[in-house]
Amino acid sequence: MKNVALALLVFVLAACSSEPAVFEGTTYGQPVSLTERTDISAIAHNPTEYLGKDVLVEGTIVEICTSMGCWMDIASDREFEKIQIKVEDGVIVFPVSAKGRQALVEGKVEELDQTVDQAKAHAKEMAEEKGVAFDSTAVFESTKIYRIRGVGAVIAE
Amino acid sequence: MAGRKKGFQWRRWNNLIHRDLGYLCVGLTVVFAISGIAVNHRADWNPNYDIQNTIEPLEQILDVEPGSSDFNKAVVDQLDFSGEIRGSFRQSPTEVDIFMEDITIKVDTENWEAAIESIKARPILRETNFLHLNEPKKWWTYMADVYAVSLLLLATTSMFMLKGRKGIKGRGKWLTLIGVAIPLVFLLIYF
Numbered sequence: 192m193k194n195v196a197l198a199l200l201v202f203v204l205a206a207c208s209s210e211p212a213v214f215e216g217t218t219y220g221q222p223v224s225l226t227e228r229t230d231i232s233a234i235a236h237n238p239t240e241y242l243g244k245d246v247l248v249e250g251t252i253v254e255i256c257t258s259m260g261c262w263m264d265i266a267s268d269r270e271f272e273k274i275q276i277k278v279e280d281g282v283i284v285f286p287v288s289a290k291g292r293q294a295l296v297e298g299k300v301e302e303l304d305q306t307v308d309q310a311k312a313h314a315k316e317m318a319e320e321k322g323v324a325f326d327s328t329a330v331f332e333s334t335k336i337y338r339i340r341g342v343g344a345v346i347a348e
Numbered sequence: 349m350a351g352r353k354k355g356f357q358w359r360r361w362n363n364l365i366h367r368d369l370g371y372l373c374v375g376l377t378v379v380f381a382i383s384g385i386a387v388n389h390r391a392d393w394n395p396n397y398d399i400q401n402t403i404e405p406l407e408q409i410l411d412v413e414p415g416s417s418d419f420n421k422a423v424v425d426q427l428d429f430s431g432e433i434r435g436s437f438r439q440s441p442t443e444v445d446i447f448m449e450d451i452t453i454k455v456d457t458e459n460w461e462a463a464i465e466s467i468k469a470r471p472i473l474r475e476t477n478f479l480h481l482n483e484p485k486k487w488w489t490y491m492a493d494v495y496a497v498s499l500l501l502l503a504t505t506s507m508f509m510l511k512g513r514k515g516i517k518g519r520g521k522w523l524t525l526i527g528v529a530i531p532l533v534f535l536l537i538y539f
Contacts, residue, residue, distance in 0.1 A: 253437040253445060271438055287396070290434075291448070
């Protein structure tokens with residue numbers, strides 16, 4: 192009896208200390224385990240501070256890869272700002288029908304250091320996946336992109 | 349009773365397994381084959397969705413803030429759409445994306461144009477791709493493993509179905525060798 196009570200106490204304490212973020216919806220990939228949300232604006236404002244760190248972000252889905260569902264953009268808490276969530280092809284597939292819905296995403300902040308050619312190739316790939324025309328005459332520069340390598344997400348119904 | 353003592357009739361069992369497994373695999377093979385062709389050419393088309401893009405002119409909406417619910421409703425009403433507006437996002441001071449079920453309206457408030465993107469799932473292909481690319485995960489993962497093992501069994505048993513000139517000791521060995529050589533040749537060229 193004493194052992195059962197002790198086990199219950201441990202369970203209750205564990206549940207209180209690491210309760211996952213509450214968010215109703217469909218889970219994609221691993222279940223969300225982090226409890227504290229990070230503002231997307233904070234990551235966008237100072238990305239190097241978050242580089243390599245696991246974060247939990249929330250926002251409206253504003254773009255989804257229509258080809259393989261392997262990335263989505265979610266809106267920041269700040270106007271005119273968004274962040275890309277990239278997942279491993281085929282491991283997580285975001286449904287295109289989820290555009291406009293709210294999402295909670297867990298993942299690691301990563302940096303893409305792109306050369307001019309890579310930036311051009313990336314823009315071409317994105318245009319193809321979005322189904323829009325690619326402007327091959329546009330001028331590209333080497334750039335750094337910060338995005339989240341997603342491992343799990345919950346998308347509201 | 350006089351007669352020849354019968355041993356294990358392996359060829360009979362081989363053919364029986366090949367036949368019944370073949371029947372069982374028909375449905376799965378159709379799913380994987382249709383999706384396989386569709387996904388193989390995804391550089392040329394979207395195998396899951398039919399995406400239509402159109403541009404419509406808009407009358408200026410000046411008395412409300414772009415991205416506000418009144419603004420979004422005014423845009424949707426002008427375009428004669430019905431249904432729930434899920435939300436919106438301001439890409440820039442002059443661009444607002446409005447989200448509805450399978451429709452995204454990209455409003456350009458500089459030129460007062462609406463770029464409408466409507467997405468429709470391709471019937472049959474969306475469902476077969478869903479299974480082929482293992483979107484369901486869970487138990488379907490194991491089902492697909494069972495199917496893969498079944499294909500191995502079908503291939504193996506097919507070699508021993510017939511005796512004689514048409515069997516594996518006759519022309520069967522040449523056809524089998526050609527089948528093995530095909531992926532090897534492509535590996536030599538491209539790998």
